[in-house]
Structure formats: structure tokens, C-alpha cells
Amino acid sequence: MSRRRRKHKKRFACGHRGFGQYCHRCAARQARNRAQLARKERQRVEWQATFADDAIDLRGLPRHIALKTRQVLTELSEGTHYWEVSGKRLHMIREVVRIPITRRYRLLCHHDGTTVKPLKVMSHEEYNPLFRNPKRLLAKLFSRDRSKR
Ligand SMILES: [Zn+2]
Numbered sequence: 102m103s104r105r106r107r108k109h110k111k112r113f114a115c116g117h118r119g120f121g122q123y124c125h126r127c128a129a130r131q132a133r134n135r136a137q138l139a140r141k142e143r144q145r146v147e148w149q150a151t152f153a154d155d156a157i158d159l160r161g162l163p164r165h166i167a168l169k170t171r172q173v174l175t176e177l178s179e180g181t182h183y184w185e186v187s188g189k190r191l192h193m194i195r196e197v198v199r200i201p202i203t204r205r206y207r208l209l210c211h212h213d214g215t216t217v218k219p220l221k222v223m224s225h226e227e228y229n230p231l232f233r234n235p236k237r238l239l240a241k242l243f244s245r246d247r248s249k250r
Contacts, residue, residue: 157219162206169202170222183210183217194235197242199228209242 113124152160152167156174159167173186182188188200190212198217200208205225211218220242231238 157221159222162222166202166206166222170206170208173200173202173208174219177210177217177219183212188217191232193233194238197238211242 110118110120112118113127115124115127117124117126119125148164149160152158155171156178159170162170176186177183183198183200186200188198188210191197191199196212198210198212200210202208202222206222207225207228208222209220209228211220223241227241228238231241
């Protein structure tokens with residue numbers, strides 16, 4: 102630190118002191134930031150790719166909701182009955198089954214009498230206003246998602 106021992110130490114524009122043409126502390130931090138951004142972007146791309154295999158479109162849902170929904174979808178596809186995953190038919194629309202994912206989210210399915218076909222995951226906020234209006238709920242459930250291929 103003393104000027105005698107390190108005669109050529111200088112102050113860079115960033116305020117750090119050091120040797121050489123540029124501030125190595127700032128350069129190292131920038132490299133770390135770039136690496137972190139690249140890692141996040143890679144994770145984002147990997148996460149996006151996982152949606153391709155889902156039976157219904159789960160894009161845009163919070164991560165843990167998407168993951169919990171996948172567990173339920175897997176169970177249903179393996180033959181688990183909807184009531185075994187706490188599913189209930191709607192009173193007003195018997196052909197619709199709702200399965201709780203969390204306290205806030207429901208997986209809504211179509212029950213055609215023999216099989217249960219997953220349709221959509223909805224939050225209370227989306228779902229409650231439609232709940233008393235079977236026509237609107239059905240229209241929403243059977244609407245095609247823009248993002249669905
Ligand atoms: Zn610096």
C-alpha cells in the first residue's frame with residue numbers, strides 16, 4: 102500500500118487503485134456479471150424448452166405452479182383418478198373437474214364421462230368471476246392459447 106513499495110500504483114477513473122492499463126477489480130466484476138447473465142439466459146432457455154412436452158400450456162405460470170401441475174398431469178396420465186388428487190366436479194357444470202394445485206391455483210379438466218382431459222390452470226382471480234357463468238367458463242376453458250403450437 103505504501104507509495105514507496107508500489108511506486109506506480111495509480112487511481113483509475115472508477116476510483117480503485119492499482120497497476121496496469123485498466124482496473125482489474127472492475128474487469129473481474131464485469132466478467133462475473135457477464136457470466137451470471139449468460140448462466141441466467143441459459144437457464145431461461147432450458148426452462149422454456151421444458152414446456153414443449155406438457156399436455157397443456159403451462160407457460161406464464163409461476164415456476165412452482167408449473168412444476169406442481171406437471172406432477173398432477175403425470176399422475177392423471179398414469180391413470181390416477183381425479184378424486185385421488187382431490188379433484189371435484191363443478192356443481193353447475195358437471196363435465197368440468199377442478200383439481201387443486203395450490204390454495205390459489207386450480208387445474209381445470211374436461212370429463213367426457215370416461216376420461217379426464219386437462220384443459221387449463223387458472224388462479225382464483227381468473228376463475229372466480231367465471232365460476233357463476235358456465236358459458237363464459239366453458240368458452241375460456243376451450244379457447245385456444247395464442248402461444249400453443
Ligand atoms: Zn475499478
